[in-house]
Amino acid sequence: MNGSMPTPAAFSAPRARLPRAAALPLLGLTLIGGLAGCASTPAPAEPGTGSSAPEPPAAESPTAPEAPAGSAFADGTYTADGDYFAPSGPESVTVTVTLADGAVADVQVVGHATDPQAKQHQAEFVGGIAAAVVGKPIEGLAVDRVAGSSLTGQGFNAALDDIRAQAQG
Amino acid sequence: MVSWRFEAIGAPWEIETENALPQAVRDAVSDRIAAYDLAWSRFRADSVVTAIGRGEASAEDLPPEEREPLFALYDVLGPATGGRLSLGAGAALARLGYGPPSAAIDVGAAGKGHLVDLVGDVLDAHGVDAWIVDASGDLRHRGRRDAGDGDRDAVGAFSRPIRVALEHPGDPSRAVGVVELGDAALCASAVNRRRWIALDGTPVHHVVDALTGLPTSDIVATWALARTALVADGAATALFFTAGLPAALGVEWVRITSDGRIQRSEQWPGEVYA
Numbered sequence: 001m002n003g004s005m006p007t008p009a010a011f012s013a014p015r016a017r018l019p020r021a022a023a024l025p026l027l028g029l030t031l032i033g034g035l036a037g038c039a040s041t042p043a044p045a046e047p048g049t050g051s052s053a054p055e056p057p058a059a060e061s062p063t064a065p066e067a068p069a070g071s072a073f074a075d076g077t078y079t080a081d082g083d084y085f086a087p088s089g090p091e092s093v094t095v096t097v098t099l100a101d102g103a104v105a106d107v108q109v110v111g112h113a114t115d116p117q118a119k120q121h122q123a124e125f126v127g128g129i130a131a132a133v134v135g136k137p138i139e140g141l142a143v144d145r146v147a148g149s150s151l152t153g154q155g156f157n158a159a160l161d162d163i164r165a166q167a168q169g
Numbered sequence: 170m171v172s173w174r175f176e177a178i179g180a181p182w183e184i185e186t187e188n189a190l191p192q193a194v195r196d197a198v199s200d201r202i203a204a205y206d207l208a209w210s211r212f213r214a215d216s217v218v219t220a221i222g223r224g225e226a227s228a229e230d231l232p233p234e235e236r237e238p239l240f241a242l243y244d245v246l247g248p249a250t251g252g253r254l255s256l257g258a259g260a261a262l263a264r265l266g267y268g269p270p271s272a273a274i275d276v277g278a279a280g281k282g283h284l285v286d287l288v289g290d291v292l293d294a295h296g297v298d299a300w301i302v303d304a305s306g307d308l309r310h311r312g313r314r315d316a317g318d319g320d321r322d323a324v325g326a327f328s329r330p331i332r333v334a335l336e337h338p339g340d341p342s343r344a345v346g347v348v349e350l351g352d353a354a355l356c357a358s359a360v361n362r363r364r365w366i367a368l369d370g371t372p373v374h375h376v377v378d379a380l381t382g383l384p385t386s387d388i389v390a391t392w393a394l395a396r397t398a399l400v401a402d403g404a405a406t407a408l409f410f411t412a413g414l415p416a417a418l419g420v421e422w423v424r425i426t427s428d429g430r431i432q433r434s435e436q437w438p439g440e441v442y443a
Binding site: 019028134135136137138139141142144145146147157158161164 | 335390
């Protein structure tokens with residue numbers, strides 16, 4: 001099967017949006033606090049960390065404005081595109097984040113897959129298990145990162161970086 | 170907090186740190202990745218494993234500090250999976266020096282995770298206090314070591330676990346669960362997108378039963394949480410073959426069966442949306 005696959009070199013074309021400016025003061029520091037505040041379940045202990053549980057999230061947002069540079073974010077709605085590499089070439093997602101009181105009030109993710117084969121591939125798989133495994137929309141989960149095999153998560157994560165820069169600036 | 174994104178071993182990578190990494194550190198990361206690739210890539214004609222496959226080198230020529238933890242992990246995961254996860258036919262003999270070293274050593278099951286750890290080591294060695302290394306499905310977080318009772322807002326993500334969504338393998342807009350990651354690694358693997366495996370240059374998601382030579386069919390996606398990305402990556406692959414991972418690995422996991430059930434380890438510390 002490997003013999004029929006494209007070589008990695010076939011995908012080494014530079015990303016249209018990369019490299020980005022290095023210094024992106026990320027919303028993450030405060031954003032994540034706000035995100036954690038959205039969590040409906042208590043933080044479980046991480047294996048092997050021995051770290052204490054996160055502090056009560058409710059106390060974080062009010063203190064954010066006093067935090068050092070990189071933590072002050074303006075309320076509003078921010079939109080950014082994030083790129084990732086599909087085998088067919090660059091694809092993108094558009095992420096829209098609404099901030100209120102320094103926390104994430106809403107997140108929307110719109111995919112822009114253009115490759116028919118990728119769509120078909122996804123559809124075939126969805127047809128196999130989607131009915132049984134529904135999951136939840138990522139946009140409602142207030143997460144910092146996405147871990148999966150599709151690489152779409154890379155686009156999501158990249159767009160979040162851009163939004164953090166916008167909100168801080 | 171800044172993000173540095175680049176392409177390496179055919180996959181998008183992202184490193185988040187509190188401050189921009191000096192060029193010297195970036196160069197050290199790039200050098201580390203290049204050195205690993207030169208030793209272990211099955212896709213390079215000039216790699217050590219390719220030379221081993223041609224009979225022009227032996228496992229002894231692989232960097233000991235890399236091969237020892239890798240081989241040790243395979244030595245655990247091989248028996249745990251009934252031999253279905255292995256370095257490749259003949260690899261065990263080759264690394265022991267028996268017979269012609271004709272083995273095709275394939276560390277695709279854990280190599281990218283291992284490299285995530287090694288990149289983290291580079292950051293540690295350069296005094297980078299906290300970081301997130303995300304290599305497209307292989308993710309490791311290091312929190313600030315002095316983030317105790319101090320000003321947590323000042324250190325943000327690195328003073329607490331980050332929340333990571335487990336992406337639905339059939340619908341990237343949805344998640345099948347969420348887990349918090351603090352000073353640990355989370356690696357994802359899925360067999361549904363073999364085309365994506367060629368993309369990142371490794372067979373991480375291309376899970377083939379070493380006994381039958383056929384792709385696995387019972388499990389379609391896995392996530393493994395462990396202290397290192399090496400272990401998490403290898404476990405994510407092994408989970409296609411068994412749910413009976415040795416406890417000593419310290420792995421917690423989630424996986425999706427081909428008939429649409431979500432399974433998880435008893436102590437899985439996150440949520441799943443079954």
